[in-house]
Amino acid sequence: MPSLPRLNGVVLLLPALFLLGLVFIYPIAWALGLSFFRQNLATQLSPLFTGLANWERLLGDGRFWQSLSNTFIFSSISVGLELLLGLGIALLLNQNFRGRGLVRTVAILPWALPTAIMGLAWAWIFNDQYGIVNDLLQRLHLRETGLTWLGEPHLAMAALIVADVWKTTPFMAIILLAGLQAIPQDLYEAYALDGARAWQSFWRLTLPLLRPQIFLALLFRFAQAFGVFDLIQVMTGGGPAGSTETISVYIYATVMRYLDFGYGATLVTATFLLLIGIVATMVGLIGLRNRPSKA
Numbered sequence: 001m002p003s004l005p006r007l008n009g010v011v012l013l014l015p016a017l018f019l020l021g022l023v024f025i026y027p028i029a030w031a032l033g034l035s036f037f038r039q040n041l042a043t044q045l046s047p048l049f050t051g052l053a054n055w056e057r058l059l060g061d062g063r064f065w066q067s068l069s070n071t072f073i074f075s076s077i078s079v080g081l082e083l084l085l086g087l088g089i090a091l092l093l094n095q096n097f098r099g100r101g102l103v104r105t106v107a108i109l110p111w112a113l114p115t116a117i118m119g120l121a122w123a124w125i126f127n128d129q130y131g132i133v134n135d136l137l138q139r140l141h142l143r144e145t146g147l148t149w150l151g152e153p154h155l156a157m158a159a160l161i162v163a164d165v166w167k168t169t170p171f172m173a174i175i176l177l178a179g180l181q182a183i184p185q186d187l188y189e190a191y192a193l194d195g196a197r198a199w200q201s202f203w204r205l206t207l208p209l210l211r212p213q214i215f216l217a218l219l220f221r222f223a224q225a226f227g228v229f230d231l232i233q234v235m236t237g238g239g240p241a242g243s244t245e246t247i248s249v250y251i252y253a254t255v256m257r258y259l260d261f262g263y264g265a266t267l268v269t270a271t272f273l274l275l276i277g278i279v280a281t282m283v284g285l286i287g288l289r290n291r292p293s294k295a
Contacts, residue, residue, distance in 0.1 A: 039260075064250065067238075068247055081169075110170055128147065156243060175213050176213055178213065
C-alpha cells in the first residue's frame with residue numbers, strides 16, 4: 001500500500017498529467033493512427049485504411065530524405081556555432097564591469113524578437129539587389145557584383161544559419177551564464193594559489209563544472225532547431241529547389257498545400273520517433289560518461 005504523502009503527491013500530479021496527455025500524447029497517438037489511413041481531401045475525403053502503405057511510401061520518398069538531411073545540416077551547424085558563441089558571451093557577461101546589467105538586457109533582445117519578423121528582416125538583409133550584406137561587400141571591394149544569397153543552395157543555407165545563430169545564441173548564453181554563476185569563486189582562488197593560469201582554470205574547472213548546463217542547452221536547442229519552421233518559411237520557403245527545405249517545412253507543404261493528411265501524419269510520427277531516439281541517445285551517452293567507474 002502506498003503511503004499517504006506519496007498518494008497525495010500522485011493526486012496533485014493528476015491535473016498536470018491530464019493536460020500533458022491532452023496537448024502532447026493525444027495528438028501523437030492520433031497522428032500514429034491516421035498514418036495507417038489514406039486521407040487526401042483532394043481525392044479521398046473519408047479515411048481509407050491502407051495499412052503500411054504510407055510507411056512504405058516514406059521509405060522511398062526522396063524528398064523526405066533530402067529534407068531530413070537539410071534538417072540535420074541546419075541543426076548541427078547552427079547549434080554548434082551557438083554553443084561556441086554562447087559560451088564566449090556567457091564568459092564575458094559573467095565578469096564584473098560597469099553597466100553589466102544593461103549589457104545583459106541588450107544581449108537577450110534578439111532571442112525575445114518574434115522569429116517571423118526577424119526572418120523577414122534577415123531576408124531583406126540578404127537581398128541580392130539592395131541588401132546590406134552585398135552593399136558592404138561591394139563597399140569593401142570584396143565583390144564587384146552582389147551575391148544571390150537566397151537564390152543559391154549553399155548560400156541560402158548559410159544565410160539561414162547566420163540568421164538562426166543571431167536569433168538563438170542569447171538563449172544558449174543565458175543557460176551557460178546561469179551555470180557559470182553557480183560555480184563557487186573559491187575554487188578559482190584556490191586553483192590560482194596552486195599556480196594555475198586562466199586557461200588552465202577554464203579547461204580543468206569551468207568546462208567540467210559547466211557540463212550539465214552545456215548538455216541541457218544542447219538538448220533544448222537541437223530539439224528546437226530540428227523543428228524549425230517559421231524562419232525558413234519566411235526567408236526561403238524551402239528553396240531554391242528544396243535545398244533548404246527542412247522536415248517541418250515538408251510536413252507543412254504535405255498537409256496544407258497538398259491536403260494529404262494521411263501521409264502528413266506519417267511524416268509527423270516518423271519525425272517524432274526519430275527525435276525521441278536522438279534525444280534518448282544523447283541522454284544515454286551523457287549518463288554513461290558520468291557513471292562512476294568501478295574500482
